Amino acid sequence: MSCRGVKFRGTIDVSNLSDENDEDDLDICVALCKDQPNTPLLELMKTSGVQEVRRVLGEYVRRLKSGSQMVDSCCGGKFQLLDGSISGQFTQLVPDKRIDMKWRFRTWPSNHYASVSLELDDRGDDTELRLECRGVPLGEEDSTREGWTRFYFRAIKQTFGY
Known part of the structure; x- marks a missing residue:
């Protein structure tokens, strides 16, 4: 099944983003909006997508900590x-x-x-x-x-x- 050109709506919730938590400790929840059809994209987001979100948020927190003040x-x-x-x-x-x-x-x-x-x-x-x-x-x-x-x-x- 190809998903090209099809858009899906969903959420990514990160409940514990903090400078005290390492990126591996982040609780990340991925979900489709209730009115969206099931898609293989959801499973991809729950695996590879979550890892990418962790990486980007980890970099964001590192930059905040190292930002000159x-x-x-x-x-x-x-x-x-x-x-x-x-x-x-x-x-x-x-x-x-x-x-x-x-x-x-x-x-x-x-x-x-x-x-x-x-x-x-x-x-x-x-x-x-x-x-x-x-x-x-x-x-x-x-x-x-x-x-x-x-x-x-x-x-x-x-x-x-x-």
Whole structure:
């Protein structure tokens, strides 16, 4: 049976992608969407496809770990994260209370910065973190929100368990 020109829809779920897990430890689940017909492609994806996904994600995590980072943690200090994908400058630092910064993603228009405020509220047994981000370029709002959620807040949750 030839599958040329035929498209199938499915999902690849990686539930434990983390810098703490080796690529061989990744839990990868491949499935066809419920409305899709059975195909030999599914078995191929579950074997060779999963190995390729592991390889690519392993390389991605290695690049994140080895990406140059620089943080000058003083008011007016500059920072660069994820091998230059994120950069900016601290505009206000109030210990244990607030961090204000000019923040940008590399793919944004040149010299375009958003204003980001992180406010910390000590509540005894826990700390509430509030984020305000203004000035994101039009059309970049959803991807910026997803980036903060995925790379910052989920990472905090995974690291500290809440």
